[in-house]
Amino acid sequence: xxxxxxxxxxxxxxxxxxxxxxxxxxxxxxxxxxxxxxxxxxxxxxxxxxxxxxxxxxxxxxxxxxxxxxxxxxxxxxxxxxxxxxxxxxxxxxxxxxxxxxxxxxxxxxxxxxxxxxxxxxxxxxxxxxxxxxxxxxxxxxxxxxxxxxxxxxxxxxxxxxxxxxxxxxxxxxxxxxxxxxxxxxxxxxxxxxxxxxxxxxxxxxxxxxxxxxxxxxxxxxxx
Amino acid sequence: xxxxxxxxxxxxxxxxxxxxxxxxxxxxxxxxxxxxxxxxxxxxxxxxxxxxxxxxxxxxxxxxxxxxxxxxxxxxxxxxxxxxxxxxxxxxxxxxxxxxxxxxxxxxxxxxxxxxxxxxxxxxxxxxxxxxxxxxxxxxxxxxxxxxxxxxxxxxxxxxxxxxxxxxxxxxxxxxxxxxxxxxxxxxxxxxxxxxxxxxxxxxxxxxxxxxxxxxxxxxxxxxxxxxxxxxxxxxxxxxxxxxxxxxxxxxxxxxxxxxxxxxxxxx
Numbered sequence: 001x002x003x004x005x006x007x008x009x010x011x012x013x014x015x016x017x018x019x020x021x022x023x024x025x026x027x028x029x030x031x032x033x034x035x036x037x038x039x040x041x042x043x044x045x046x047x048x049x050x051x052x053x054x055x056x057x058x059x060x061x062x063x064x065x066x067x068x069x070x071x072x073x074x075x076x077x078x079x080x081x082x083x084x085x086x087x088x089x090x091x092x093x094x095x096x097x098x099x100x101x102x103x104x105x106x107x108x109x110x111x112x113x114x115x116x117x118x119x120x121x122x123x124x125x126x127x128x129x130x131x132x133x134x135x136x137x138x139x140x141x142x143x144x145x146x147x148x149x150x151x152x153x154x155x156x157x158x159x160x161x162x163x164x165x166x167x168x169x170x171x172x173x174x175x176x177x178x179x180x181x182x183x184x185x186x187x188x189x190x191x192x193x194x195x196x197x198x199x200x201x202x203x204x205x206x207x208x209x210x211x212x213x214x215x216x217x218x219x220x221x222x223x224x
Numbered sequence: 225x226x227x228x229x230x231x232x233x234x235x236x237x238x239x240x241x242x243x244x245x246x247x248x249x250x251x252x253x254x255x256x257x258x259x260x261x262x263x264x265x266x267x268x269x270x271x272x273x274x275x276x277x278x279x280x281x282x283x284x285x286x287x288x289x290x291x292x293x294x295x296x297x298x299x300x301x302x303x304x305x306x307x308x309x310x311x312x313x314x315x316x317x318x319x320x321x322x323x324x325x326x327x328x329x330x331x332x333x334x335x336x337x338x339x340x341x342x343x344x345x346x347x348x349x350x351x352x353x354x355x356x357x358x359x360x361x362x363x364x365x366x367x368x369x370x371x372x373x374x375x376x377x378x379x380x381x382x383x384x385x386x387x388x389x390x391x392x393x394x395x396x397x398x399x400x401x402x403x404x405x406x407x408x409x410x411x412x413x414x415x416x417x418x419x420x421x422x423x424x425x426x427x428x429x430x431x432x433x434x435x436x437x438x439x440x441x442x443x444x445x446x447x448x449x450x451x452x453x454x455x456x457x458x459x460x461x462x463x464x465x466x467x468x469x470x471x472x473x474x475x476x477x478x479x480x481x482x483x484x485x486x487x488x489x490x491x492x
Binding site for chain 2: 043048049054057058059061062064065066090091093094095097098099100102103197198200201202203204205206207208209210211212213215216
């Protein structure tokens with residue numbers, strides 16, 4: 001009986017924490033993710049991303065070899081109870097490949113931190129988005145790789161939502177891309193725990209270049 | 225048992241270290257194994273240091289290290305004598321370690337020539353630059369996949385290339401942590417990744433005037449590359465299919481940001 005009660009309580013706690021995390025990562029949370037495109041706007045303007053397949057390819061590569069993997073490692077590192085958050089934030093800044101990529105993660109991280117501070121009456125210091133999310137998620141009864149997976153799915157969903165409007169693609173095509181990226185999201189998230197910023201690797205030469213070119217693009221709907 | 229011949233190849237080892245005092249006077253020079261450091265007589269007032277790996281290329285098990293220490297208020301241009309070739313490794317990984325310490329108010333220009341990666345290469349490289357207060361740094365690195373003229377397109381190689389610029393207190397100021405794997409090369413045409421290119425150059429300039437130089441740098445490179453700057457950091461990326469062309473795009477940027485010159489080994 002006692003075991004059953006405790007198990008039920010743990011499940012209830014973990015369910016509540018899951019709701020908390022999905023709330024933070026949902027489009028209603030005032031982070032402003034819709035204003036940023038991680039340079040997809042340039043990739044679309046240049047014709048590098050022009051249909052469903054090229055959008056999925058671009059996103060899959062940034063997950064495995066670029067910002068997805070980097071953010072997952074920064075997030076899971078920040079969830080460690082003894083993490084040096086200021087130190088992690090220096091690494092996030094040092095690893096940013098362009099002014100806009102740093103603007104994107106630091107502005108969203110600041111907005112996220114403000115919103116969580118307001119909710120919980122805290123006064124946490126702002127940090128790059130994955131570090132801010134990881135810090136806030138420390139107290140949640142959720143495994144670090146699950147937090148990372150939900151974070152990555154939210155990032156992909158935001159990017160796909162913006163991209164389908166501008167390519168343009170039907171909403172159904174966008175939903176299929178999000179669903180098809182699920183195994184990649186899970187693999188990147190499961191690989192992150194236990195790693196530190198020194199383990200982050202990148203080969204997103206094209207995405208980095210696009211983010212630099214976006215800074216000079218004349219017609220811009222997205223901030224990045 | 226003691227006289228058993230181990231089937232392990234004697235791989236090359238090399239370490240070279242140069243310490244330059246004020247105005248570029250050589251304070252210490254250490255060379256061991258396949259690594260050498262040359263200080264060519266130059267006609268300008270800027271001292272040059274040229275590192276050299278005499279083993280003719282890198283393969284599994286090789287260990288190579290270059291170190292350079294520059295005194296306060298001194299400007300130095302450093303380079304490598306030739307392109308470094310990472311050849312097929314039958315076993316193990318080639319390890320290259322580069323350490324550069326730049327003194328207060330000093331300026332270091334680190335311009336190694338291209339690193340050419342061949343099929344089955346396995347290379348781990350770590351470049352760590354430490355900047356004392358008010359020190360400036362200009363670094364240029366170029367990776368080349370195979371030899372374009374030979375129509376080589378390597379598919380199986382592993383590269384881990386960490387490039388760190390740190391403040392004296394250990395704070396990271398700039399980090400590039402590049403990995404190329406067979407998985408990455410399978411998607412060689414991916415537009416977010418290699419985008420079909422075989423030459424990848426990265427320039428980083430760290431100085432108080434970095435952001436102020438962005439407009440000038442963008443004007444020089446036009447649409448042949450991309451640049452971004454924020455805080456004390458300016459980054460330029462140029463990709464292509466011919467390392468000579470990439471070099472020709474970079475030289476005017478290097479001259480504009482640096483000291484109006486490139487190392488003699490770079491000259492065309």
